[in-house]
Amino acid sequence: MPVPCLFDQNKMPNLHEQLKAKLPEGVLEIHAQHGDETVVLRRANWIDAALFIREDPAFRMNVLMDLTAVDGRDLKWKPRFEVVAHFYSTEHNHRLRLKTPVDEKDAVVPTLTNLWPSANWFEREVWDMFGIRFDGHPDLRRLLMYTEFKGHPLRKDYLWNKRQPLIGPKN
Protein backbone atom coordinates (compact mmCIF):
# COMPACT_ATOMS: atom_id res chain seq x y z
CA MET A 1 0.00 0.00 0.00
CA PRO A 2 1.41 3.40 -0.87
CA VAL A 3 2.20 5.70 2.02
CA PRO A 4 -0.24 8.61 2.00
CA CYS A 5 1.46 11.91 1.32
CA LEU A 6 0.40 14.94 3.31
CA PHE A 7 1.32 17.25 0.46
CA ASP A 8 -0.47 17.16 -2.85
CA GLN A 9 2.25 18.03 -5.33
CA ASN A 10 -0.31 19.53 -7.70
CA LYS A 11 -1.72 21.86 -5.07
CA MET A 12 1.58 23.23 -3.80
CA PRO A 13 1.87 27.00 -4.14
CA ASN A 14 5.15 26.76 -6.09
CA LEU A 15 6.55 29.78 -4.35
CA HIS A 16 10.07 28.82 -5.33
CA GLU A 17 9.19 28.95 -9.00
CA GLN A 18 7.40 32.26 -8.58
CA LEU A 19 10.42 33.74 -6.85
CA LYS A 20 12.70 32.46 -9.58
CA ALA A 21 10.48 34.09 -12.20
CA LYS A 22 10.70 37.34 -10.29
CA LEU A 23 14.47 37.30 -9.73
CA PRO A 24 15.91 35.12 -12.50
CA GLU A 25 19.43 36.52 -12.22
CA GLY A 26 19.54 36.29 -8.41
CA VAL A 27 18.42 32.69 -8.02
CA LEU A 28 21.12 30.03 -8.18
CA GLU A 29 18.96 26.99 -7.66
CA ILE A 30 15.47 25.92 -6.61
CA HIS A 31 14.10 22.65 -5.35
CA ALA A 32 11.13 21.29 -3.45
CA GLN A 33 10.64 18.06 -1.59
CA HIS A 34 7.60 16.99 0.42
CA GLY A 35 6.34 20.54 0.58
CA ASP A 36 9.67 22.12 1.52
CA GLU A 37 10.19 24.73 -1.14
CA THR A 38 13.71 26.09 -1.20
CA VAL A 39 15.39 28.90 -3.09
CA VAL A 40 19.17 29.34 -3.15
CA LEU A 41 20.04 32.97 -3.76
CA ARG A 42 23.06 35.04 -4.56
CA ARG A 43 24.11 37.04 -1.54
CA ALA A 44 23.68 40.28 -3.49
CA ASN A 45 19.98 39.47 -3.92
CA TRP A 46 19.35 38.39 -0.34
CA ILE A 47 17.56 41.59 0.68
CA ASP A 48 15.70 41.94 -2.63
CA ALA A 49 14.23 38.48 -2.28
CA ALA A 50 13.42 38.98 1.40
CA LEU A 51 11.65 42.26 0.74
CA PHE A 52 9.73 40.71 -2.15
CA ILE A 53 8.45 37.69 -0.23
CA ARG A 54 7.47 39.93 2.66
CA GLU A 55 5.49 42.43 0.59
CA ASP A 56 4.12 40.47 -2.37
CA PRO A 57 0.40 39.59 -1.94
CA ALA A 58 1.00 36.05 -3.15
CA PHE A 59 3.76 35.47 -0.54
CA ARG A 60 3.10 37.67 2.54
CA MET A 61 5.83 36.02 4.62
CA ASN A 62 5.20 37.87 7.86
CA VAL A 63 7.04 35.46 10.16
CA LEU A 64 10.75 34.74 10.14
CA MET A 65 10.68 31.37 11.84
CA ASP A 66 14.37 30.63 11.97
CA LEU A 67 17.65 31.86 10.66
CA THR A 68 20.76 29.76 11.00
CA ALA A 69 23.88 28.68 9.16
CA VAL A 70 25.62 25.50 8.05
CA ASP A 71 29.36 24.88 7.98
CA GLY A 72 30.16 22.69 4.98
CA ARG A 73 33.89 22.34 5.60
CA ASP A 74 33.78 18.56 5.92
CA LEU A 75 31.50 18.31 2.90
CA LYS A 76 34.06 20.30 0.85
CA TRP A 77 31.57 23.02 0.10
CA LYS A 78 32.73 25.97 -1.98
CA PRO A 79 31.94 28.48 -0.60
CA ARG A 80 32.16 27.03 2.84
CA PHE A 81 29.09 28.39 4.66
CA GLU A 82 25.43 28.64 3.90
CA VAL A 83 22.98 30.92 5.70
CA VAL A 84 19.47 29.46 5.87
CA ALA A 85 16.25 31.34 6.68
CA HIS A 86 12.79 29.84 7.09
CA PHE A 87 9.73 31.96 6.49
CA TYR A 88 6.06 31.43 7.23
CA SER A 89 2.93 33.27 6.20
CA THR A 90 0.10 33.34 8.72
CA GLU A 91 -2.16 34.73 6.01
CA HIS A 92 -1.66 31.97 3.44
CA ASN A 93 -0.37 29.24 5.78
CA HIS A 94 2.59 28.45 3.60
CA ARG A 95 6.34 28.32 4.07
CA LEU A 96 9.49 29.03 2.13
CA ARG A 97 13.17 28.48 2.78
CA LEU A 98 15.84 30.83 1.49
CA LYS A 99 19.53 30.00 1.44
CA THR A 100 22.61 31.86 0.42
CA PRO A 101 26.18 30.61 0.15
CA VAL A 102 28.79 32.59 2.11
CA ASP A 103 32.52 32.48 1.60
CA GLU A 104 34.86 32.08 4.57
CA LYS A 105 37.10 34.98 3.48
CA ASP A 106 34.16 37.36 3.15
CA ALA A 107 31.65 36.07 5.70
CA VAL A 108 29.21 38.97 5.66
CA VAL A 109 25.49 38.86 4.85
CA PRO A 110 23.09 41.81 4.80
CA THR A 111 20.88 41.92 7.88
CA LEU A 112 17.17 41.11 7.89
CA THR A 113 16.50 43.04 11.11
CA ASN A 114 14.91 45.94 9.25
CA LEU A 115 12.32 43.60 7.72
CA TRP A 116 11.74 41.14 10.57
CA PRO A 117 12.80 42.36 14.03
CA SER A 118 13.05 38.74 15.18
CA ALA A 119 16.14 38.40 13.00
CA ASN A 120 18.07 40.31 15.65
CA TRP A 121 18.78 37.41 18.00
CA PHE A 122 18.99 34.82 15.22
CA GLU A 123 21.73 36.80 13.53
CA ARG A 124 23.54 37.34 16.80
CA GLU A 125 23.46 33.61 17.37
CA VAL A 126 24.84 32.92 13.89
CA TRP A 127 27.62 35.44 14.51
CA ASP A 128 28.36 33.82 17.86
CA MET A 129 28.37 30.23 16.64
CA PHE A 130 29.69 30.55 13.06
CA GLY A 131 31.43 33.93 12.86
CA ILE A 132 29.29 35.19 10.01
CA ARG A 133 28.74 38.94 10.25
CA PHE A 134 25.49 40.69 9.37
CA ASP A 135 25.97 44.00 7.68
CA GLY A 136 23.69 46.69 9.15
CA HIS A 137 22.78 44.74 12.30
CA PRO A 138 22.10 47.22 15.14
CA ASP A 139 23.81 45.27 17.92
CA LEU A 140 25.98 42.39 16.70
CA ARG A 141 27.26 40.96 20.00
CA ARG A 142 27.56 37.35 21.06
CA LEU A 143 24.23 35.91 22.14
CA LEU A 144 24.96 32.60 23.89
CA MET A 145 28.66 32.58 24.70
CA TYR A 146 30.36 35.09 27.00
CA THR A 147 32.25 38.13 25.80
CA GLU A 148 35.63 36.65 26.70
CA PHE A 149 35.05 33.61 24.48
CA LYS A 150 37.48 33.28 21.57
CA GLY A 151 36.40 31.73 18.30
CA HIS A 152 33.10 30.36 17.05
CA PRO A 153 32.25 26.95 18.50
CA LEU A 154 30.02 25.51 15.77
CA ARG A 155 32.68 25.96 13.10
CA LYS A 156 34.05 22.56 12.20
CA ASP A 157 37.59 23.70 12.87
CA TYR A 158 36.75 24.50 16.50
CA LEU A 159 37.92 21.44 18.44
CA TRP A 160 34.91 19.68 19.98
CA ASN A 161 36.54 19.37 23.40
CA LYS A 162 38.21 22.76 23.55
CA ARG A 163 37.03 24.72 26.59
CA GLN A 164 37.52 28.29 27.68
CA PRO A 165 36.32 28.47 31.28
CA LEU A 166 35.93 31.85 32.94
CA ILE A 167 36.93 30.32 36.28
CA GLY A 168 38.32 26.95 37.26
CA PRO A 169 40.83 24.69 35.54
CA LYS A 170 41.58 25.32 31.90
CA ASN A 171 40.23 22.02 30.62
Added chain:
Amino acid sequence: MEMTEKATGGYLTSRLNDMIGWARKYSIFQYPFVTACCGMEYMSTACSHYDVDRFGAGLPRFSPRQSDVLFVVGTISHKMAPVLKQIYDQMADPKWVVAFGVCTCTGGFYDNYATVQGIDTVIPVDVYIPGCPPRPENVLDGLIKLQEKIQGQKQEV
Protein backbone atom coordinates in the same frame (compact mmCIF):
# COMPACT_ATOMS: atom_id res chain seq x y z
CA MET B 1 24.37 11.16 70.84
CA GLU B 2 22.65 9.07 73.42
CA MET B 3 19.05 9.51 74.36
CA THR B 4 18.45 6.84 76.95
CA GLU B 5 15.83 6.09 79.57
CA LYS B 6 17.30 8.85 81.65
CA ALA B 7 15.72 11.37 79.33
CA THR B 8 12.33 10.64 80.84
CA GLY B 9 13.43 12.51 83.90
CA GLY B 10 13.18 15.80 82.07
CA TYR B 11 16.79 16.10 81.02
CA LEU B 12 19.21 14.33 78.73
CA THR B 13 22.93 14.06 78.54
CA SER B 14 24.90 14.63 75.38
CA ARG B 15 28.01 16.28 74.07
CA LEU B 16 27.77 19.78 72.70
CA ASN B 17 29.23 18.73 69.36
CA ASP B 18 26.60 16.02 68.89
CA MET B 19 23.81 18.29 70.03
CA ILE B 20 24.69 20.99 67.52
CA GLY B 21 25.11 18.41 64.78
CA TRP B 22 21.68 16.98 65.59
CA ALA B 23 20.14 20.44 65.43
CA ARG B 24 21.88 21.31 62.20
CA LYS B 25 21.13 18.13 60.32
CA TYR B 26 17.40 18.44 60.94
CA SER B 27 17.11 22.09 59.97
CA ILE B 28 18.68 22.20 56.54
CA PHE B 29 17.70 25.38 54.75
CA GLN B 30 18.45 24.76 51.08
CA TYR B 31 19.33 27.14 48.35
CA PRO B 32 18.07 25.45 45.15
CA PHE B 33 20.32 26.58 42.29
CA VAL B 34 18.12 25.08 39.59
CA THR B 35 19.23 25.43 35.97
CA ALA B 36 17.84 22.45 34.05
CA CYS B 37 15.60 19.40 33.88
CA CYS B 38 16.79 18.02 37.23
CA GLY B 39 14.64 20.78 38.71
CA MET B 40 11.55 18.68 37.96
CA GLU B 41 12.91 15.87 40.07
CA TYR B 42 13.88 18.33 42.76
CA MET B 43 10.28 19.60 42.86
CA SER B 44 9.02 16.04 42.90
CA THR B 45 11.20 15.31 45.92
CA ALA B 46 10.07 18.47 47.67
CA CYS B 47 6.35 17.85 47.16
CA SER B 48 4.03 15.70 49.21
CA HIS B 49 4.70 12.28 47.61
CA TYR B 50 8.28 12.19 48.80
CA ASP B 51 8.13 15.13 51.19
CA VAL B 52 11.61 16.31 51.90
CA ASP B 53 10.22 18.05 54.98
CA ARG B 54 10.31 14.69 56.78
CA PHE B 55 14.08 15.18 56.90
CA GLY B 56 13.90 18.75 58.10
CA ALA B 57 14.85 20.15 54.71
CA GLY B 58 11.46 21.47 53.70
CA LEU B 59 12.19 25.17 53.69
CA PRO B 60 14.05 26.41 50.63
CA ARG B 61 15.44 29.89 51.04
CA PHE B 62 15.94 31.85 47.86
CA SER B 63 18.65 33.91 49.45
CA PRO B 64 22.16 32.51 49.89
CA ARG B 65 22.66 34.47 53.13
CA GLN B 66 19.90 32.51 54.86
CA SER B 67 20.68 29.02 53.60
CA ASP B 68 22.87 26.17 54.78
CA VAL B 69 23.03 23.80 51.82
CA LEU B 70 23.55 24.76 48.20
CA PHE B 71 21.67 22.33 45.95
CA VAL B 72 23.19 22.67 42.48
CA VAL B 73 20.47 21.17 40.32
CA GLY B 74 21.20 20.97 36.60
CA THR B 75 23.85 21.68 34.01
CA ILE B 76 26.29 24.49 34.77
CA SER B 77 27.79 26.27 31.77
CA HIS B 78 31.05 28.16 31.80
CA LYS B 79 29.04 31.34 31.50
CA MET B 80 27.10 30.43 34.65
CA ALA B 81 30.09 29.21 36.70
CA PRO B 82 31.13 32.63 38.10
CA VAL B 83 27.54 33.18 39.26
CA LEU B 84 27.55 29.84 41.07
CA LYS B 85 30.87 30.70 42.70
CA GLN B 86 29.50 34.03 43.85
CA ILE B 87 26.40 32.42 45.33
CA TYR B 88 28.62 29.96 47.18
CA ASP B 89 30.81 32.76 48.50
CA GLN B 90 27.76 34.67 49.72
CA MET B 91 26.55 31.80 51.91
CA ALA B 92 27.40 32.01 55.58
CA ASP B 93 29.27 29.22 57.36
CA PRO B 94 28.56 26.45 58.11
CA LYS B 95 27.63 25.53 54.55
CA TRP B 96 27.46 22.43 52.42
CA VAL B 97 27.07 21.72 48.72
CA VAL B 98 25.09 18.95 47.06
CA ALA B 99 25.75 18.16 43.38
CA PHE B 100 22.36 17.05 42.12
CA GLY B 101 22.38 15.03 38.91
CA VAL B 102 25.15 13.77 36.70
CA CYS B 103 25.72 17.10 34.92
CA THR B 104 26.79 18.77 38.13
CA CYS B 105 28.85 15.72 39.18
CA THR B 106 30.89 15.31 35.99
CA GLY B 107 29.32 17.30 33.17
CA GLY B 108 27.36 14.21 32.12
CA PHE B 109 27.09 13.71 28.40
CA TYR B 110 27.64 17.42 27.77
CA ASP B 111 31.29 16.95 26.91
CA ASN B 112 31.49 20.13 24.85
CA TYR B 113 32.67 23.72 24.64
CA ALA B 114 29.96 25.15 26.89
CA THR B 115 29.65 22.92 29.96
CA VAL B 116 31.58 22.80 33.23
CA GLN B 117 32.92 19.26 33.66
CA GLY B 118 31.74 18.87 37.25
CA ILE B 119 31.05 21.72 39.66
CA ASP B 120 33.81 20.46 41.94
CA THR B 121 36.19 22.21 39.55
CA VAL B 122 34.64 25.47 40.80
CA ILE B 123 33.37 24.95 44.36
CA PRO B 124 33.86 22.17 46.96
CA VAL B 125 31.15 19.48 46.97
CA ASP B 126 30.01 17.38 49.94
CA VAL B 127 27.52 14.93 48.40
CA TYR B 128 27.20 13.77 44.81
CA ILE B 129 23.80 12.47 43.66
CA PRO B 130 24.21 10.80 40.27
CA GLY B 131 21.37 10.08 37.87
CA CYS B 132 19.91 11.73 34.82
CA PRO B 133 17.84 12.91 36.55
CA PRO B 134 18.10 11.09 39.92
CA ARG B 135 14.97 9.46 41.29
CA PRO B 136 13.50 11.10 44.41
CA GLU B 137 14.57 8.05 46.45
CA ASN B 138 18.08 8.69 45.23
CA VAL B 139 17.84 12.32 46.30
CA LEU B 140 16.58 11.38 49.73
CA ASP B 141 19.44 8.90 50.03
CA GLY B 142 21.85 11.71 49.22
CA LEU B 143 20.16 13.94 51.76
CA ILE B 144 20.50 11.26 54.46
CA LYS B 145 24.17 10.89 53.55
CA LEU B 146 24.54 14.63 53.97
CA GLN B 147 22.83 14.46 57.36
CA GLU B 148 25.24 11.73 58.42
CA LYS B 149 28.12 13.89 57.32
CA ILE B 150 26.78 16.93 59.21
CA GLN B 151 26.24 14.85 62.33
CA GLY B 152 29.68 13.33 62.19
CA GLN B 153 31.78 16.39 61.57
CA LYS B 154 33.32 18.78 64.06
CA GLN B 155 30.83 21.59 64.57
CA GLU B 156 32.28 25.04 64.11
CA VAL B 157 30.33 27.47 66.24
